[in-house]
Amino acid sequence: MNREMPPLGSRFAAAVDQAVGIARAGEVAWSQAAPGSLTRKELRIPKLAFLYEMAYLRIFVSWERFLEETFLRMMCGWPSPTNTPSLAEGPPFSRLDKAKDALYGGRDYLLWHNPDVVAGRCERWFQSGIHSQVIASNEARLGWFSSIRHRIAHEGEQVKAEMNTASIGLAGKRYPGASAGRFLRDWNHPEPLAQERWLRVVSRELIGLAGQIAP
Numbered sequence: 701m702n703r704e705m706p707p708l709g710s711r712f713a714a715a716v717d718q719a720v721g722i723a724r725a726g727e728v729a730w731s732q733a734a735p736g737s738l739t740r741k742e743l744r745i746p747k748l749a750f751l752y753e754m755a756y757l758r759i760f761v762s763w764e765r766f767l768e769e770t771f772l773r774m775m776c777g778w779p780s781p782t783n784t785p786s787l788a789e790g791p792p793f794s795r796l797d798k799a800k801d802a803l804y805g806g807r808d809y810l811l812w813h814n815p816d817v818v819a820g821r822c823e824r825w826f827q828s829g830i831h832s833q834v835i836a837s838n839e840a841r842l843g844w845f846s847s848i849r850h851r852i853a854h855e856g857e858q859v860k861a862e863m864n865t866a867s868i869g870l871a872g873k874r875y876p877g878a879s880a881g882r883f884l885r886d887w888n889h890p891e892p893l894a895q896e897r898w899l900r901v902v903s904r905e906l907i908g909l910a911g912q913i914a915p
Contacts, residue, residue, distance in 0.1 A: 703777075705773055705778045708770055708910070709914050709915040710915065711766075712762055712907065713910070713911075720755055720759070722751055726751040748881075752880075752899050753880050756848060759902075759906065766913075770914045774829070775793050781914075786828070815843055818832075819831065819836060841870070844866035847863055847865065859878075883898055884898050884899040884902070
């Protein structure tokens with residue numbers, strides 16, 4: 701008998717809110733500190749940008765975990781409100797550990813940051829899998845979101861170039877040093893009433909995609 705999917709999308713949304721709170725706490729501390737205070741001296745703009753990078757890295761790790769957890773449960777035939785999974789070959793796995801052994805194929809870990817890789821994995825395992833459907837509809841933006849993650853986690857000219865491509869695609873401009881933190885802290889719209897920082901914009905999109913896979 702199939703088991704129902706737990707509310708993994710809602711759990712992901714809660715993890716995102718906690719991570720965004722890291723950056724929000726820094727902004728509150730900075731805005732409420734008196735000019736010339738120790739807080740203002742220590743918590744300068746570059747450090748605020750680092751807080752945004754830390755928050756985003758936590759968000760993206762949670763996104764990768766969400767993808768894997770939903771994928772494994774769908775390999776066991778667990779339906780979600782948006783999808784009833786069907787394996788490409790054979791019956792559903794009886795246990796999560798068996799599904800994980802089959803998916804990993806003797807490897808110590810799998811990567812989930814690359815949308816093309818995740819979509820291809822889904823196509824190999826499922827008939828009309830929900831992961832590949834959602835990713836196909838948002839492939840370019842998910843690729844840019846992954847590039848932001850790479851810029852935080854790695855150095856090098858290639859990741860800087862990818863970050864520039866992402867920021868141009870999303871915000872229409874480059875940032876000094878191809879800084880992920882400066883981008884994430886920037887506002888997405890010049891009109892005050894429509895403004896959100898890019899950290900919140902990207903987070904909201906990921907939450908929406910997670911809801912399409914498994915609310």
